[in-house]
Amino acid sequence: MTPPVLRSALDREDPAFVANASAMRRLVGKLDELLDEAAGASRQAATARHRARGKLPARERVALLLDPDTPFLELSPLAGAMTDYALGGGMVLGVGVVEGTECVVAANDPTDLGGALTAVSVRKLMRGLEVARQNRLPHIQLVESAGGDLRGSGAADEPEDALRRNLTHFAESGRMFHDVTELSALGVPTISVVFGSSTAGGAYLPGLSDITIFVRGQAKVFLGGPPLVEVATGEVADDESLGGAEMHAAVSGLADQLAEDEVEAISMCRDAVAHLHWRKAGPGPVTARPDPPVHDPEELLGLMPVDLRTPVEIREVIARIVDGSRFEEHKPRYGPTLVCGWATMGGFPVGILGNNGVLFSEAAQKAAQFIQLCNQVDTPLVFLQHITGYMVGREYERGGIVKHGSQMINALSNSTVPHVTVILGASYGAGNYGMGGRAFDTRFVFLWPTAKIAIMGPKQMAGVMEIVRRSQLARRGAPVDEAVEAARTKAVEDFAEAQSLAWYATGRVTDDGIIDPRDTRTVVTMALSACHSAPVTGARHYGVFRL
Numbered sequence: 001m002t003p004p005v006l007r008s009a010l011d012r013e014d015p016a017f018v019a020n021a022s023a024m025r026r027l028v029g030k031l032d033e034l035l036d037e038a039a040g041a042s043r044q045a046a047t048a049r050h051r052a053r054g055k056l057p058a059r060e061r062v063a064l065l066l067d068p069d070t071p072f073l074e075l076s077p078l079a080g081a082m083t084d085y086a087l088g089g090g091m092v093l094g095v096g097v098v099e100g101t102e103c104v105v106a107a108n109d110p111t112d113l114g115g116a117l118t119a120v121s122v123r124k125l126m127r128g129l130e131v132a133r134q135n136r137l138p139h140i141q142l143v144e145s146a147g148g149d150l151r152g153s154g155a156a157d158e159p160e161d162a163l164r165r166n167l168t169h170f171a172e173s174g175r176m177f178h179d180v181t182e183l184s185a186l187g188v189p190t191i192s193v194v195f196g197s198s199t200a201g202g203a204y205l206p207g208l209s210d211i212t213i214f215v216r217g218q219a220k221v222f223l224g225g226p227p228l229v230e231v232a233t234g235e236v237a238d239d240e241s242l243g244g245a246e247m248h249a250a251v252s253g254l255a256d257q258l259a260e261d262e263v264e265a266i267s268m269c270r271d272a273v274a275h276l277h278w279r280k281a282g283p284g285p286v287t288a289r290p291d292p293p294v295h296d297p298e299e300l301l302g303l304m305p306v307d308l309r310t311p312v313e314i315r316e317v318i319a320r321i322v323d324g325s326r327f328e329e330h331k332p333r334y335g336p337t338l339v340c341g342w343a344t345m346g347g348f349p350v351g352i353l354g355n356n357g358v359l360f361s362e363a364a365q366k367a368a369q370f371i372q373l374c375n376q377v378d379t380p381l382v383f384l385q386h387i388t389g390y391m392v393g394r395e396y397e398r399g400g401i402v403k404h405g406s407q408m409i410n411a412l413s414n415s416t417v418p419h420v421t422v423i424l425g426a427s428y429g430a431g432n433y434g435m436g437g438r439a440f441d442t443r444f445v446f447l448w449p450t451a452k453i454a455i456m457g458p459k460q461m462a463g464v465m466e467i468v469r470r471s472q473l474a475r476r477g478a479p480v481d482e483a484v485e486a487a488r489t490k491a492v493e494d495f496a497e498a499q500s501l502a503w504y505a506t507g508r509v510t511d512d513g514i515i516d517p518r519d520t521r522t523v524v525t526m527a528l529s530a531c532h533s534a535p536v537t538g539a540r541h542y543g544v545f546r547l
Contacts, residue, residue: 003328003342006319008295012302021302027449028301028516034503038077038088046111055195055218056262058092058107061142064266065105070097072105073526076127078514080120081507082498086112089120089509093128095137095530099274102530104132107142110196114146117201122176123509129179134443135418136534138189138278139180140269141209145202176201180208189276193269194219194245194255195262203243207254211272214245214255215265221248282532283378285347291324293521300517304386304450308426312386314339314354317424321345321521327352330370335362340370345382346525348532354384358391359431361404367434368404368545371411375538380528383421383442387431403546408434416539418443418531420524423451423502423511438510444527445511446520447502453510454500462493 011017039059040047047057056064066072072094079089090112096105106128108115117125132139183190192206193213198221206212206221214221222243224232241247248255259265297320303312319325322343329341337357343350351374353367374381390405412419412434420443421436432453436442447453455461466489473480498504502514515523 003326005294005325006315006327008316008319009313010295010299010303010316012299016305017302020304020306023306024301024304024450024517031449031514031516034078034081034087038080040088040109040111043086043111050111054261055110055144057111058109058142058144061195061262061266062092062094062096062105062107064263065098065140065142065269066096067098067100071522071526072096073523073530075131075512076124076506076509078503078506079124079509082501082504083120083507085118085120088112089124090115090118091121091124093124095131095526098138098140099270101138101273101276101278102280102533103138103140103273104128105140105142108145108202110144110146113149114197115144115202116146116149118149120507120509125176126179127509127512129176129183131443131530132183132188133179133186134441134534135530136186136188136281137530138191138273138276139183140273141190141192141205143192143194143198143202143205144196145198145205147198147200147202177204177208180205184208184210189278191269191272193265194221195265196220197225197239199223199225211257212255213257213259213265213268213272214248215259215262216245218262219245219248219255221254280533282534282536284532285529286344286349287347290344290347291326293320293322294325295319297321297518297521300520304425304448304517308386308450308452309388311337311355311357312425314356314384314386317384317520318343318352318354321524322350322352323347330373331366335360335364335366338363338367340366342379345521345528348525348528349379350382350528351379352382352384353435355387355431355435358388359405359408359434360391361396361399361401364390364401364404364408364434368407368411371408371415372539372542375415375417375540378417378536378538380418380420380531380536381415381436382524383419383436385421385423385427385432385435385437386425387428387435388426389429389431390434405430405434407545407547409440410543410545412436412440414539414542416537418528418534418536420527420531421445422515422520422524423447423453424517425450425452427451427453429455443531446523446527447506447511447514448517448520449502449514451502451505451514452500453502453505458493458497458500462489465489465492 074094080087090109092107190209191211192209194206195215196218203221203223220239220243226237249258257268300320303316318327327341327343339354339356390401419436438445506514
């Protein structure tokens, strides 16, 4: 039986829709500007110097590696936003098709601090390794890295602050060595192509890979470069004799293949992937030609309210992202603030959970059952978040909201099918967790530009803190200075607002990127395709449900 086509009650002339669409277009415009900057628009002089050395920019290396006319799902393109680091985090990361095989591709950007491994780029590299591991995707590293960033978090740091941050960064970054090696042990191939200097931590990236390709006259791999060697041992050595490509190909054995130039190196990498004869372990899509949505995806721009305290009619979103706008809803009359049901996206079967308001006990119980049902039939889950949390208050606590919310989180935690989450608007408190937040082994998390992620809404946080302060003053018998309290409350709200923004979250690599709402179906479909490189198998066992 074919699922019914969702009807739409959308009025494009409605003032609220027009206002929403106008606000979203401004945010999408800002997104496009930041993506241009991350792609190198702000580093043109550095790119020109790089080209003058006969080298290709990181994005051109990636483009040459990928099969022509195939999509590239870039991950965390705005890493570094709202930090001291440059946009992009010194690395291009994503999932692309090489010789017909979906692979994770991580390319150091030598025009940003020489490709140095900063706190942001390490997070990004670690995220790529996680995606490769979870989804059983071959991992390709296009290496040109000056090693660890010795500046701390920024050139303006005091020496003590820089040292403290360096030590923390150093202690955390060692995990990437473990994860590269673990991939190989799991049978997931790792390939490194070295284009330039690869020092210290950067040297281990090829050292731990299954297959290595070095570019003659450019690749230089050593634990300690000439300056460090001279300081440490007194030995004076040049780059080539210490760690040049030819030496590693003929003497140390670190290089498996020696390429004459970058184009040949990339061609060798493509050949290496072809020789893997890699096969997906998941069932794949049910059709090669899925129907587009009946309703116009352009209308997604006007669906998210400007005021995120307002619920969105999530069926209107679903109708514009699923194949043929067909959706078979589960328990439509029970727990109506959560919409659950089955659909396909890009031909891949999915179970969708979307917020239509705050989560009450009934909605949480419905979610727990639906998650189990999808696991029974090995169907991936797609979460559409716009959630202020679980309902609070005396009536709801007595009604078991903690117990029922725990049932939902239990089902989610033990679910083993792939999860893909899109945060449309609010993502507050435990609602973030229950609706497939990053902490629950979610394979991919994407944000709309309107997304806000926090322990609670900024106004609520500021209000709670004000109540706490007033209570403290009352216990001490101290007077309340209303002007001071108002200023403090405003400062807390402004701080919480800034740190809840999508730009802040994505800059710290807590998600996989901010997307144009109109691209939601395409992005989720690409993510699902990557997930199907691994087996898609549902859970058969759960923790104890408190009933």
